Amino acid sequence: SQQGEEDPQALSIQEGENATMNCSYKTSINNLQWYRQNSGRGLVHLILIRSNEREKHSGRLRVTLDTSKKSSSLLITASRAADTASYFCATDSGGYQKVTFGTGTKLQVIP
Amino acid sequence: NAGVTQTPKFQVLKTGQSMTLQCAQDMNHEYMSWYRQDPGMGLRLIHYSVGAGITDQGEVPNGYNVSRSTTEDFPLRLLSAAPSQTSVYFCASSARGGQGYEQYFGPGTRLTVT
Numbered sequence: 187s188q189q190g191e192e193d194p195q196a197l198s199i200q201e202g203e204n205a206t207m208n209c210s211y212k213t214s215i216n217n218l219q220w221y222r223q224n225s226g227r228g229l230v231h232l233i234l235i236r237s238n239e240r241e242k243h244s245g246r247l248r249v250t251l252d253t254s255k256k257s258s259s260l261l262i263t264a265s266r267a268a269d270t271a272s273y274f275c276a277t278d279s280g281g282y283q284k285v286t287f288g289t290g291t292k293l294q295v296i297p
Numbered sequence: 298n299a300g301v302t303q304t305p306k307f308q309v310l311k312t313g314q315s316m317t318l319q320c321a322q323d324m325n326h327e328y329m330s331w332y333r334q335d336p337g338m339g340l341r342l343i344h345y346s347v348g349a350g351i352t353d354q355g356e357v358p359n360g361y362n363v364s365r366s367t368t369e370d371f372p373l374r375l376l377s378a379a380p381s382q383t384s385v386y387f388c389a390s391s392a393r394g395g396q397g398y399e400q401y402f403g404p405g406t407r408l409t410v411t
Contacts, residue, residue: 190339217397228301228387228402229340236397274339282328282347282391282398283355287340 190218190275190288198294205262207291209275210255218251219276220260223290229274232260267297298323303388303403310378310410318373318406320388328391328398329371330355331363333384334405340387346371347393378410 193208209218217236221229235242235251235258242249248261262269272290279286304319322329327348332340342355344363352363360382362374371390375382385407389400 219397219399221400226405228404229389229400230402231399234397234399276400278397282330283342283345283353285398285400286342287332289337289339 190277190286192273192275192288192291194291195289196292196294198296199265201265201267201295201297203265205265205269205293205295207260207273207293209258209260209277209288211258211275211277211288212256213279214253215277215279217278218249218258219278219285220247220249220258221274221276221287223272223274225271232273262293265293265295267295269293270295300324301388301390301401301403303386303406305406306404308406308408310375310408312378312380312410314378316375316378318375318386318388318408320371320373320403321369322371322388322390322401323369324390324392324401325368326390326401327368327393329365330389330391330400331361331371331373332387332389333357333382334387335384343373343386375408378408380410382408383410384408 219234220232274290301322330345331343346352346365388403391398
């Protein structure tokens with residue numbers, strides 16, 4: 187069963203704008219990861235945030251984690267057409283077999 | 298490094314046929330998994346392995362078998378294909394330890410069962 191649920195399901199923005207997508211989950215976690223999937227390709231790991239961290243940055247990506255609300259957000263700043271992809275959160279609730287993926291947010295960046 | 302490779306990229310089967318999806322990784326990762334991806338359902342874990350000779354069931358194991366005789370290879374066998382197994386299948390691997398289970402994915406196999 188899905189642990190994480192992304193919101194919105196789809197997002198369309200202009201190039202240069204910021205994109206924010208959210209992930210909510212149900213049980214306590216050890217860490218949360220975000221992945222990107224380009225059309226017809228496998229998932230690529232973007233960033234991992236541990237349960238005792240509140241914010242993490244990597245290039246144009248900023249991830250926040252609020253364990254009290256069981257939610258995370260991924261912010262992509264100054265978006266580019268190449269950021270067009272689906273984005274998935276994955277939660278680790280204890281062990282390799284307990285990493286579960288959400289249903290994804292489909293981002294379209296219009297040039 | 299090639300990373301995680303999967304073959305074939307596309308496959309069409311008739312109901313009742315069997316086949317094996319191949320997966321290999323050259324990163325010496327202990328952990329490997331098979332997922333299926335269906336529209337609106339994210340990725341669901343079929344089977345996983347935490348090392349050569351050790352496999353276990355995930356969320357949706359029915360109709361699939363796996364084995365792991367080497368660290369590198371983790372084939373997925375469909376025993377008797379059904380239309381409900383039409384999906385995109387991804388193999389992934391991960392190293393033991395570190396901060397978490399960062400997974401490396403293969404390019405996927407798109408399977409259609411008619």
